[in-house]
Amino acid sequence: MSTIKAVADLAGVSVGTVSHVMTGSVPVSEPLRTRVLAAIRELDYHPNHIARSLKTSRTRTLGIIVPDLTIPFFPQVIRGAETAAREHGYTLIAVNSDDSGPRQKELLSILRSQRAEGILLAVAAGPAPVGQITRMVQAGIPVVCVDRIPDRLVADSVSVQDSQAAQIAVEHLIEMGYRRIALAMGPLALKNERRRLLGYRRALRQAQIALERSLIWPGNLNTADVAASCLECFQHRKPDAVFATNAPTGLGVLRAFRDLKLRTPEDVGFVTFDELSVDDLFSPAVTTVVQPAFDIGFRAAEILLERIAQPELPRDPISVRLPASLRVRDTSRSRVEPCCATQN
Amino acid sequence: MSTIKAVADLAGVSVGTVSHVMTGSVPVSEPLRTRVLAAIRELDYHPNHIARSLKTSRTRTLGIIVPDLTIPFFPQVIRGAETAAREHGYTLIAVNSDDSGPRQKELLSILRSQRAEGILLAVAAGPAPVGQITRMVQAGIPVVCVDRIPDRLVADSVSVQDSQAAQIAVEHLIEMGYRRIALAMGPLALKNERRRLLGYRRALRQAQIALERSLIWPGNLNTADVAASCLECFQHRKPDAVFATNAPTGLGVLRAFRDLKLRTPEDVGFVTFDELSVDDLFSPAVTTVVQPAFDIGFRAAEILLERIAQPELPRDPISVRLPASLRVRDTSRSRVEPCCATQN
DNA sequence: TCGATAGATTGAGTCGTTTCAAGATCGGCT
DNA sequence: AGCCGATCTTGAAACGACTCAATCTATCGA
Structure with a gap:
């Protein structure tokens, strides 16, 4: 060369x-x-960009670590971040932590060694590497968290308005005539999940529906496990609708519906956080809470670039919350008399 | 620092x-x-990885350029490639060309400047940057093409056994009793698409079904346009089944079915290349040709790493073709008498 | 004609690491 | 005691590009 x-x-x-x-x-x-x-x-x-970077100590590179590229949400975030990065002459490199804590640590370390000028982080499941992140920020490498916001971490973050979004979804179900609304959610260890729970409770309270603790199943993010809890719940508590607070959980619920031969919306109403896929082509089309994934990535990268441009500014953490929107499709239509006998 | x-x-x-x-x-x-x-x-x-790389002239970095991260196929490829890379102590950085030729050129140039030791490339639509690739290879940076194989390019490649896969899919439709099988395909400029056409023709020939040219619609990869051609075709030629050779095309066809109020498999049979999403949860579940996306990425990265390890070996291009599998679901079940009157 | 000045061009030093040749240390053996 | 070899440690020269200070060239005015 x-x-x-x-x-x-x-x-x-x-x-x-x-x-x-x-x-x-x-x-x-x-x-x-x-x-x-x-x-x-x-x-x-x-x-030779390497020699250039060594001399100038500027790599014009941003890193983004996502837990799972195959969840449709993250590619969108990446595209948003890439767009913002490009506008500022930066290159975004994306890496996958596979939702593994150790791997995530390793990737942070690699990106730091590669002298990425800033990092976007959608933390993996499990305890967030708070110490590592703090050290990076102290070393002058800004970090912006997207989507999942770790507890106990003082850092910039961009995510969705969790509680409002959940509230709107549940209000919608209530409006459609459902009353025994189950909440299928992820681990309470995640702040986002707790916020979504809050929205659920607020919606019920405002509609003066009593909260029934057994209709709430916090779980992990494993689709198969969720399906099992769902089966369990339907045997004992007979909810008339389910709100799932994230995509893997939503898929688990749908799987359980299939196994139980429950039809939506005739037998049970359903809304889930996150687009599951091309939800509108199939029947029944799924009502979803759509997160502005592209914008989340875009805004997060913008904040990062701002930090990079003005490193000496005091770090009052910026916390941006973007609104989600409800895309009403078939699974939450008003309850109608079933045309033929179904179990219920 | x-x-x-x-x-x-x-x-x-x-x-x-x-x-x-x-x-x-x-x-x-x-x-x-x-x-x-x-x-x-x-x-x-x-x-400082930068200084180290400068001295050793080894970055232990591989790049992968994909046209669109939001197509589920590519994240899988990336995960496969990343797995192989990691096993060899390499880091994979993924970038998105947005299916834009100029952007793709720019990214190749950036990756070259960053001194990635090798590059995996799923070429963007439009003419492939053959000259640029050739120069990179000559400069000692191996390039392996995945998925789409550009014409006129002598380079390593890994993709699916296009013609066999298409043939199996069409044979399946024939076996299920369909006879007027339309072929919804992408641009003939793509070698893969031509190969899939070949498989379609072979299946028809072996079943002694005459080829009807008007049942073949080559098009672009725009879902909306495909839907339009599909509407057109159904008005004039009344196929009884459709085989779509790629995901965007498949989605377009499904959209047209919806608009025409055609039901699958009762009114029309349907098989598409590529998983569209969580195809099995919805009704009707879509019969698909599943590409081994992870393996494609994995094998491609392995070939790349081999080239890197033994740069002086003569370059007889390696061309790996992996088998696809047919996942039979609902949209291609045998034709049955409709239980109530439908348009047909 | 000459000097001053603005502008173009050059070359050496530098970034942080690896690596090689050379120097230092130590124990064991005669 | 003195020497040898093995083993560890050091210092300085690279890697390739940027950048500052210094040099060079040409132009213009006096």
Whole structure:
């Protein structure tokens, strides 16, 4: 791979001149400039970004760590962040923690070694690496958390208005005539989940529906386990609707419905957080709470870039909450008389 | 951010010794080693990967460029590639070309400047950057193409056995009793699409069904446009089944079915390449040709790493074709008498 | 014609690490 | 005691690009 020196020799100028042509920071006369550009083309010269970064200590690189690329939400976040990064001349590199704590630590360390100038982090399940993050921020590498907001961490974050979104979803179910609304949720250890629970309670309270603790199943994010709790709940408590606070949980619930031969919305109403996929093409189409994933990524990257641009500013953590929207489809339509006998 | 020199000073040794402790390439006595490790911890030292790369000219980094992260296929490929990379101590960085030719060129250039040691490329739509790829390979940066295989390019590639997969899918439809099988496909400019067409023709020929040209609609990969062609075709040619050769096309067809109020499989049979999503939860569940996306990524990365490990080997391009599998669900079940009157 | 000045060009030093050759230390053996 | 070899430790030279200070060139006015 050719170097700046090779270009300089071929063009018959000094390395300084070539550098000036590349960066444009210092004017270069037209004839020399032309010769340099010709030499660059001739040698297929690609400036060594590594050497450049070493000297300038600027990599113009942002990192994003997501727990699972195969959940549709995260690619959207990445695209948003990438868009913002590109507008500022930055490159975004995406890596996957596989929802593993150790791997996440390793990736943070790698990104730090690679001297990413800032990091977007959607934390993996389990305890968040608070100490590591704090050290990075102290070392001058800003970190912005997206989606999941770790407890006990003072840092910038961008996510959705969890409680409002949950409240709207549950209010919608109530309006549609459902009363015994079960809440299928993820681990209470996650702040987002607690916030969504809050919205659920608020909606019930405002509709003067008594809270029934046995209709709330906090669980893990394993789709199969969720399906099991759902089966269990339907045997004993007979809810007439389910609100799922996240996609894996929602899928688990749908799986249980299938096994129980329950139809939506005839037998049971259903709303879930997050688009499960192309929900509108299938029947019954699923009513979902849609998170503004692209915007979350975009805003998060913007905050990060701002921090990078003004590193000396005092760090009052910024916490942006974007509104979600309810996309009403079939699974939450008003209850109707079933046309033929079903178990219920 | 602390440097190796700071560590050396704190531990009271030379920078060379610290380096030896880090890399383990030269033995270091226990007492010194302990002092060095303590100093590293004390200073929260993270070796500057940039300086290291500059010196060793090894970045231990692989790049992957995909056209669209939000298509579920690609995240799977990335996970496969990442797994293989990690096994060899490499980090994979993923970037998104947004299916834009210029952006793809730019990303190739960036990855080259960043000195990625090898590149996995799922080419964007439009003409492939053959020249650029060839120059990279000549410069010693191996490139392996995944999924889409550009014409006119002599390079390693990993993708699916297109024609066999298509043939199996169409044979399945024939076996289920469908005869007028339409082929909804992407641009003929793509080699994969031509291969899938081949499989379709082979299946028809073997079943002695005459090929009807008007049942084949090559198109672009725009879901809305596909839906339009589909409407058109159903008005004039009345196929009794449709095989879609890729996911966006498949979605377009389903959208048209919805608009035409056609039910599957009662009114029309349907099989598509690629999982559309959680196809099995909805009704009717979609019969799909499942590509081994993870394996494609994994094998591609392995080939890449092999090339990197043995750069001087002559480059007979390796072309791996992995088998796809047919996941039979509802939309291709045998035709049955409709229970009530439907348009047909 | 000459000096001053603005502008273009150059070259050396630097970033943080690896690595090689050379120096230091130590124990064992004669 | 002195020497040898094995083992550990050190220092300095790279890697490739940027950048500052210094040099060079040309232009213009006196």
